[in-house]
Amino acid sequence: MSPQHTRDTDPEELNLTSAETTNNQVGSIPPPPPAEITYSGEYSVNPLGQASFGKLSAQIPTVLGRIIRMAWRIDRRAVVWLLACPVLTGIAAAVLLAATARAMRPLLSGGTVTDRLHQALPALVVVGIAAGLARTAGVVATYAERRITPRLTTETDTALVEAVCRVEACAHAVDGFSDRQEAAEMGVIRTQVMVTDAQRFLSALIRMVTASAAISVLNPLLLPLLLLAVLPAGVGAVLTARVDYAIHYANIADRNVRGMMRWWSTTPKYGDEVRANSMTDYLVFWYRSLSQRCDARTLAAAPRTLRIGLLSSLAAGMFLLATWGALAWLAVTGRIALALAATAVVAVQTTLAALSQVITNGAALFHTSLYLTDMQTFLDDATARAPKRGPLQVSGPVDEIRLDEVVYQYPGKDKPAIAGVSLTLRRGNILAIVGANGSGKSTLTRLITGIYLADKGRVIWNGMDLADVDPATVWQKTGLVPQLFAQWPLRVRENITLGQPRTHHDEPVWEAVDAVGMREAIDDLPTGLDTLLAREIFGGAELSGGQWQRIACSRALYRQPALLILDEPTSQMDPRGEHQIFERIKAIAADRITIVVTHRLENTKLADHIVVLEEGRITEQGRYDDLVHAGGTFAELLALSSDR
Numbered sequence: 001m002s003p004q005h006t007r008d009t010d011p012e013e014l015n016l017t018s019a020e021t022t023n024n025q026v027g028s029i030p031p032p033p034p035a036e037i038t039y040s041g042e043y044s045v046n047p048l049g050q051a052s053f054g055k056l057s058a059q060i061p062t063v064l065g066r067i068i069r070m071a072w073r074i075d076r077r078a079v080v081w082l083l084a085c086p087v088l089t090g091i092a093a094a095v096l097l098a099a100t101a102r103a104m105r106p107l108l109s110g111g112t113v114t115d116r117l118h119q120a121l122p123a124l125v126v127v128g129i130a131a132g133l134a135r136t137a138g139v140v141a142t143y144a145e146r147r148i149t150p151r152l153t154t155e156t157d158t159a160l161v162e163a164v165c166r167v168e169a170c171a172h173a174v175d176g177f178s179d180r181q182e183a184a185e186m187g188v189i190r191t192q193v194m195v196t197d198a199q200r201f202l203s204a205l206i207r208m209v210t211a212s213a214a215i216s217v218l219n220p221l222l223l224p225l226l227l228l229a230v231l232p233a234g235v236g237a238v239l240t241a242r243v244d245y246a247i248h249y250a251n252i253a254d255r256n257v258r259g260m261m262r263w264w265s266t267t268p269k270y271g272d273e274v275r276a277n278s279m280t281d282y283l284v285f286w287y288r289s290l291s292q293r294c295d296a297r298t299l300a301a302a303p304r305t306l307r308i309g310l311l312s313s314l315a316a317g318m319f320l321l322a323t324w325g326a327l328a329w330l331a332v333t334g335r336i337a338l339a340l341a342a343t344a345v346v347a348v349q350t351t352l353a354a355l356s357q358v359i360t361n362g363a364a365l366f367h368t369s370l371y372l373t374d375m376q377t378f379l380d381d382a383t384a385r386a387p388k389r390g391p392l393q394v395s396g397p398v399d400e401i402r403l404d405e406v407v408y409q410y411p412g413k414d415k416p417a418i419a420g421v422s423l424t425l426r427r428g429n430i431l432a433i434v435g436a437n438g439s440g441k442s443t444l445t446r447l448i449t450g451i452y453l454a455d456k457g458r459v460i461w462n463g464m465d466l467a468d469v470d471p472a473t474v475w476q477k478t479g480l481v482p483q484l485f486a487q488w489p490l491r492v493r494e495n496i497t498l499g500q501p502r503t504h505h506d507e508p509v510w511e512a513v514d515a516v517g518m519r520e521a522i523d524d525l526p527t528g529l530d531t532l533l534a535r536e537i538f539g540g541a542e543l544s545g546g547q548w549q550r551i552a553c554s555r556a557l558y559r560q561p562a563l564l565i566l567d568e569p570t571s572q573m574d575p576r577g578e579h580q581i582f583e584r585i586k587a588i589a590a591d592r593i594t595i596v597v598t599h600r601l602e603n604t605k606l607a608d609h610i611v612v613l614e615e616g617r618i619t620e621q622g623r624y625d626d627l628v629h630a631g632g633t634f635a636e637l638l639a640l641s642s643d644r
């Protein structure tokens with residue numbers, strides 16, 4: 001996403017009550033509201049903005065087809081039931097109308113009530129059977145829908161998660177990517193109702209066709225009037241859906257930020273920071289402001305939806321009045337027999353109910369189609385952004401990694417984060433990377449591991465350019481402790497083995513635990529390796545910051561990788577833990593290439609080679625003893641670190 005401009009919003013604009021504003025003040029100074037962000041770029045334009053009404057309505061068959069195809073992949077038999085049931089309902093409706101007409105004739109003729117009922121009985125039995133059949137078809141259709149919907153939702157939800165996990169890492173920096181993801185989430189939510197909507201739409205459509213065919217037979221004048229009675233409701237429903245979507249579209253960015261804020265504000269992981277820095281008032285104010293901004297857009301559209309509703313109801317009411325008037329006129333003037341007029345009343349009611357359902361569910365489908373399109377567009381985009389490198393595979397030991405004049409620039413940045421780095425790493429070597437904040441150290445590790453591909457230059461593993469290598473085979477060879485590592489809400493064992501093929505015994509897990517000195521701490525947990533590391537969940541336990549970092553290190557060591565990268569691996573550890581980790585790194589270094597990124601320059605003593613990065617370039621390199629006396633940046637940083 002590329003912020004076009006940001007603007008602080010006046011609290012009054014957000015209609016905060018004075019009590020709320022006072023509550024949110026620290027002392028007498030009101031907190032600044034969240035900046036308003038508007039976006040530019042290809043995704044900032046509502047795709048519905050220019051579309052015509054006809055074009056929009058024409059989407060319904062397409063979306064029906066798409067829903068059927070999606071459901072077909074989940075449960076073919078249930079789809080067959082779903083399609084058969086509306087047909088049965090339609091046949092039942094036709095039979096019901098025909099039998100009603102047949103029953104009306106004797107019922108409305110002369111004779112005793114018993115005689116009339118007796119004559120009408122066979123037709124009435126058929127009416128009963130047809131009604132029962134229609135009801136049974138409805139129940140079976142609901143059952144079929146329930147067989148499909150949960151799995152369909154899981155499939156689409158998982159597809160979305162997988163697509164995001166699999167994109168090239170650089171996609172996340174692309175204009176609007178995360179907002180498109182937020183929009184796609186709505187598509188997943190709609191999958192929970194879309195099969196029901198589609199099933200009801202189809203069933204109502206078939207009922208409507210059969211009932212209107214019956215009406216046409218009774219009197220051709222009634223049908224157009226009936227259609228006119230429901231058409232305004234249809235137009236109204238589609239226009240309302242369009243307004244709703246426009247609001248949804250305008251709110252995407254704010255909802256996205258609000259969702260993130262919600263997690264960061266409420267997760268206990270950051271609870272200490274929130275409380276001890278008295279952030280709660282401001283965060284709640286912020287959250288409320290974002291919600292009010294979304295509400296304001298919705299409220300601004302309310303008069304439009306009111307106008308649409310009133311006008312369409314007025315038009316529908318007038319046409320309906322005309323329909324009933326026409327029917328009365330036909331019956332009174334003798335143009336239609338009384339029995340047929342009575343049947344026509346039933347037929348008109350049936351058609352009207354079916355038409356209303358067609359309209360309601362058609363509008364819901366149309367609405368769904370908008371969100372499904374967003375979801376599909378995002379999935380297509382994410383698929384297009386999945387790594388497409390080459391077929392080469394890294395196998396066996398990694399003897400050499402070479403960087404040739406590597407350049408990398410983040411999207412939207414005006415200068416490269418890595419601006420021409422050449423370097424050779426050999427098996428058995430330990431490389432230390434040092435440099436100021438923002439000098440490009442983490443970016444360099446991402447390029448070495450192939451998380452990012454170089455814009456210019458090459459990263460070559462065992463003679464193969466990473467641009468031509470299947471990244472999965474590269475990442476099978478790497479173990480990374482990043483600066484910001486995840487604290488997975490999993491058991492201790494999975495926190496260590498995550499990303500590895502499953503093992504059936506714990507010996508290697510304990511080895512990795514011992515390597516980072518965590519055995520005692522894990523023995524103290526309620527159920528050892530089986531303890532769930534999620535304080536929020538009943539039975540879960542929490543580790544200290546340093547212990548979490550040890551777990552992150554043990555995860556990388558457990559992999560026994562050919563390339564081990566540790567980005568500030570001991571920043572939260574006590575000296576004993578730090579010492580133990582570095583001893584371990586030295587002990588296992590012979591079999592692999594090791595890279596340590598650190599600001600603690602003392603730790604670089606263990607390295608065979610040190611590079612100093614400044615603004616994405618290597619400005620100094622050598623061994624510790626050489627650099628200490630070289631009088632350059634390394635020596636300066638070292639002097640500063642001991643000047644207390």
Ligand SMILES: Nc1ncnc2c1ncn2[C@@H]1O[C@H](COP(=O)(O)OP(=O)(O)OP(=O)(O)O)[C@@H](O)[C@H]1O
Nearest residue numbers: 173410413417435436437438439440441442443444
């Ligand atoms: N995901 C990203 N998107 C855009 N720019 C980024 C991203 N990550 C880093 N940068 C930019 O790239 C430059 C180098 O960042 P990098 O994280 O590699 O620095 P570093 O040397 O590891 O810093 P530190 O010592 O603070 O960890 C910085 O200017 C930073 O703003």
